C-alpha cells in the first residue's frame with residue numbers, strides 16, 4: 001500500500017540540486033538609478049510610518065482603513081515594521097556572504113520564539129513612532145499586539161533557549177543562521193475540562209504569519225528509504241551510493257532575527273515539507289482523486305506537528321523523518337548559499353553547526369555522505385572536516401531523554417547514513433581499543449551502537465564522537481556529564497568537554513516584559529545595561545536606598561495588578577491583593593516536583609482546617625502554576641488534575657479565609673510568562689538535585705526581582721552563589737546525597753511514617769477530600785509517592801517546609817524582602833544569553849561579530 005503513494009524515483013536530491021541557477025547571473029545590468037541604489041529603509045518618522053502602514057493596508061491587505069479588520073491592521077503593522085528591518089537584513093546577509101565571515105549554524109528542532117511584534121518594534125526603535133502613527137490612524141497599538149498568535153514551535157527550555165541565543169547573536173552582530181522546522185501545528189493549546197488537561201491543535205498559521213518570507217526557489221529535495229550500492233568510479237575508486245525510494249521537497253521560510261537597535265538582522269530559516277510532485281494527474285484522470293493527492297498529504301505530514309514530548313522520546317519514525325528532513329535541507333542550503341566557490345574543504349572556516357541536543361545529530365552522517373559520496377572527498381579528509389564543523393550541547397540528565405534510534409528503523413529510512421555511522425563507530429572503536437588494549441568492556445560501553453534492549457544508535461555518543469566540543473548548560477550539569485553520563489568519553493577526551501551556563505535575553509524578559517523595572521533601571525544607571533547586563537551590579541548600593549526600594553515595590557505591585565487583570569479577563573479569577581505571589585512555571589514533569597509544591601500547599605491548608613494554625617497566622621499566599629504535560633505522560637496529567645482539584649477546594653473553603661489561593665491558568669506559554677514572571681515574589685526551583693540540567697525560568701524570575709526557593713540543582717547553584725545565601729532559600733538533598741541515598745536504597749514510606757505532618761498531608765489527599773470523597777481518584781498518585789517516589793519528594797518534604805517557613809518569616813519584613821529582591825536583580829546580570837554567547841564564542845565557536 002505505502003509504496004503506491006511514494007512518488008516515482010526521480011534523480012537523487014544531489015543530482016537534482018538546483019544550486020545558484022535561479023539567480024539572474026552575469027547578464028543582469030540594471031540601469032535605473034533606483035535599481036543601483038542600496039536598499040534603504042523608510043523614514044523613521046510618524047508620517048513615514050503612517051505612509052508605509054496605509055500603503056500596506058491598501059495595497060497588500062487590499063482594504064481601506066475604515067473597512068479594515070483588526071487582523072488586517074495587525075498584518076499591515078507587522079509588514080510595515082518588516083520594511084524598516086529588511087534593508088539591514090539584506091545588507092547583513094550580503095556582507096556575511098562576501099566577507100566569508102564564519103557563521104554559527106544553530107541546528108534546533110525547536111525555536112520557541114514568542115510573539116514577534118513587540119520585539120521587532122523594540123529592536124528597530126519604532127515603539128513610540130508606531131504607537132503615535134497608529135493613534136493618528138485611530139488605532140490602539142495594544143489591540144494589535146494582542147492579535148498576534150505566538151509561534152509555539154517548541155516544548156519548553158530547549159526551544160526557548162534557542163530563541164534567546166539567536167536574539168543575542170544578532171544583538172552582538174555575530175553572523176548566525178538558525179535552522180529549524182516550520183511546524184504547521186506547534187505545541188498544543190492546553191485547556192482544562194473539569195480540571196483535566198485537554199489538548200487542542202495549535203493552528204497558529206490560520207490568520208497568516210506576517211513574519212515569514214517563503215523562498216520556494218530555494219527549495220531542497222530530501223531523499224528517504226531505498227538502498228545503497230557500491231560501484232567503482234572512473235579513477236578506479238570503490239564508492240557507495242544511495243538509491244533512495246522516495247523524496248519530498250523542503251520549502252524554506254525566512255524569519256528576521258533583529259539585533260537590539262544595532263542595525264543587525266540575522267536569519268532564522270525554517271523548513272516545511274511538501275510533495276515533490278504535489279499532484280499526480282494520471283492517477284487523478286484515472287478517477288482515483290484521493291490517491292492523486294496522497295503524495296502531498298504524505299509529504300506534508302513530515303512537518304505537520306511538533307512532538308509534544310520534552311523528555312521521553314517515543315522513537316517514532318515520523319520524528320526521525322522530521323530530524324533528517326530539516327538537517328538535510330539545512331546542510332544543502334548552507335553549501336549552496338555560502339560555499340559559492342564549491343570548495344567544501346573551506347567549510348570549517350565558514351561555519352560551526354551547533355547541535356541543540358541530539359535531535360539534529362543525524363547531520364553528522366549527512367555531511368559525511370555529502371562530502372564522500374557527492375563531493376568525492378576521501379573518508380579521512382571528510383571526517384576531519386566534519387569534526388571541525390560540529391559541536392554538541394546536551395540539555396538533559398535523564399537517561400530516558402537520551403535519544404536512540406534502532407538500526408532497523410535507521411537502516412530502512414536512511415540506509416546510507418547507517419552505513420556511515422557503522423564506519424564512524426568502527427574507526428572510533430579501533431582508536432579506543434588502541435588506547436585501552438584488552439579492555440573490551442570499555443569499547444562496548446563507548447560504542448555508538450548499543451545492543452540492548454535492541455541494536456540501536458546512541459545519538460548522544462555519535463554527537464560526542466563527532467563534535468569538536470561537548471557542553472552542558474550549567475556547571476553542575478557539565479560536571480555530571482563528565483563524571484557520569486559521558487564519563488568514558490570525558491576520560492578519553494578531557495579537553496573536548498566544557499560548560500556554558502544558560503542565559504536569557506534581557507530584551508524580551510526585562511525590557512519588554514517589565515517596562516516599569518526597565519525604566520527604573522535606566523533612570524538609575526542610564527542606558528547600555530540592556531546589552532551589558534552585568535552592569536546591573538551597579539544597582540547594589542540602591543538596595544540600601546529606601547526610595548529606590550519603594551519604587552521597586554510599587555513596580556512589583558503594578559505588575560501583580562496587571563497579572564490579576566489578565567487572569568480576571570481570561571479566566572474570571574479574582575485574586576486578593578497583598579499576597580505573596582508564589583510562582584511555579586515550567587513543563588509538568590515528576591523530576592521538577594510540582595508534587596512537592598502541592599504537598600506544601602495541602603500541608604498548610606491541612607494545618608488551617610484542623611486548627612493546628614490560625615488562618616491569620618499564615619502569611620497570605622497565592623500559588624500560581626503554569627505547566628503543560630506531554631499528552632502521553634499519565635502521572636503528569638494526573639498531577640495537573642490534582643492541582644486543579646486542590647485549587648477548587650482551597651479557594652472556596654471558608655476556613656481558609658482567603659489567606660491561601662491556588663491558580664493554574666491554562667496554556668502556559670511565552671506570552672503568559674511575560675506577564676506572570678514580572679509579578680512573582682517567590683520562584684519555585686525545587687527539582688531533585690542532579691535532575692534539572694539548568695533551568696532558565698529561574699534566571700528570568702531572579703532578574704525580575706523574585707527570590708528563589710530551590711535545591712542545589714542546575715543553574716540554581718550559580719544563582720545562589722551570585723545572589724548570596726542570605727537572599728536565596730536553599731533546601732534539600734544535594735546531588736551527592738541523592739546518589740548516596742539511591743545507592744543505599746530509598747524507601748519513601750519511611751518518611752511518611754516518621755513525619756506526622758507529611759502523613760496528615762498525604763492522608764488528606766488519599767481521603768478524597770479534594771475529589772468529592774472519591775478515595776480512588778488520586779490513589780495512584782498517592783501510592784506512587786508512598787511506594788515509588790523516584791524523585792524523592794518525601795525525602796525533601798521536611799527541609800522544604802522549613803525553607804517555606806523561612807520565606808513566611810522573611811516576607812513579613814517587606815523592606816528586607818525588597819532589599820533582597822533588588823540584590824537578586826543586581827547580581828543576576830551574569831544570566832544574560834549575551835554572556836552565554838560570549839562563552840560559546842570563546843570556548844567553542846571562535847567566530848566574531850561582522851566587521
Ligand code: 26W
Pocket residue numbers: 155156157158159161307309310311312313314357395396401402473502692693694695696714
Ligand atoms: C522527546 C525527546 C526530547 C528530549 C529532551 C525532547 C526535548 C528534550 C529537551 C532536551 C528537554 C529540555 O527542554 N531540556 C531543558 O533544556 C533547558 C535549556 O538548556 C534547560 O534549562 C532545562 O534544565 C532542561 O530540562
